[in-house]
Amino acid sequence: MTGQTISKSDRILRKEIIGSRRLSNYFWATALSGGGTGFLLAGLSSYLHLNLLPFADTTELIFVPQGLVMGLYGSAALLLSLYLWLSILWDVGGGYNEFNRETGEISIFRWGFPGKNRRIELKSTTEEVQSIRVDIKEGINPRRALFLRLKGRRDVPLTRVGQPLPLAELENQGAELARFLGVPLEGL
CATH class of the missing domain: 2.30.29 (PH-domain like)
Structure with a gap:
């Protein structure tokens, strides 16, 4: 109890x-949102040859396989963070x-x-x-x-x-x- x-x-x-409204869930949802966004933008930067990240130049990455894998990792992290944020919003288990x-x-x-x-x-x-x-x-x-x-x-x-x-x-x-x-x- x-x-x-x-x-x-x-x-x-x-x-x-x-x-679901535990401090650890807030931490992991925030970390996955930030990391996933960074990885997705790095993958898109390598595909578009346009730097979308202000702190790193990822246009030099070769899209296949590095940019593609970073984009997939970023997408997976953003989907997982969406699940956590929705669980927090709905207070599942509370x-x-x-x-x-x-x-x-x-x-x-x-x-x-x-x-x-x-x-x-x-x-x-x-x-x-x-x-x-x-x-x-x-x-x-x-x-x-x-x-x-x-x-x-x-x-x-x-x-x-x-x-x-x-x-x-x-x-x-x-x-x-x-x-x-x-x-x-x-x-x-």
């Missing part, structure tokens, strides 16, 4: 989930987890890609909660996540995708949520 607590009282616990003891409702909400399934919403009741499960996998591709285990259903992930949470923070969030819902904490 990475994010900040918006409201926490003795009756409602709400956590915001950071989606949303919230809300647990309401007063009404007995649980609401898990995430934004998806545009289309008929853009709004991903799961509603449940607190009576259906069996436990909070902590999933820890170390190694080359570590995974540290919290799951809401519901009776007769699949486990629902509560943490964001991306960098694994520090172990202490994961334990604290899991214990806080288990205590709030009055269910056991599994996996530690």
Whole structure:
């Protein structure tokens, strides 16, 4: 449940989930946009024999193969940066987890890609909660996540995708949520 607590009282616990609007995505989208533009302009400069880059003379490049490859790399980088910028704009993966003891409702909400399934919403009741499960996998591709285990259903992930949470923070969030819902904490 990475994010900040918006409201926490003795009756409602709400956590915001950071989606695509992470600092690393802004960095990579900007770097790919700049680098891709430079490579594409270098490829076009070699084809047109017209210097389109103010800081380098790329008209001396032979179009086949150097200019062509630079143009293709630039196009690929710009397409990837477009994907990242659109993901950031649409806040894919962003949303919230809300647990309401007063009404007995649980609401898990995430934004998806545009289309008929853009709004991903799961509603449940607190009576259906069996436990909070902590999933820890170390190694080359570590995974540290919290799951809401519901009776007769699949486990629902509560943490964001991306960098694994520090172990202490994961334990604290899991214990806080288990205590709030009055269910056991599994996996530690």
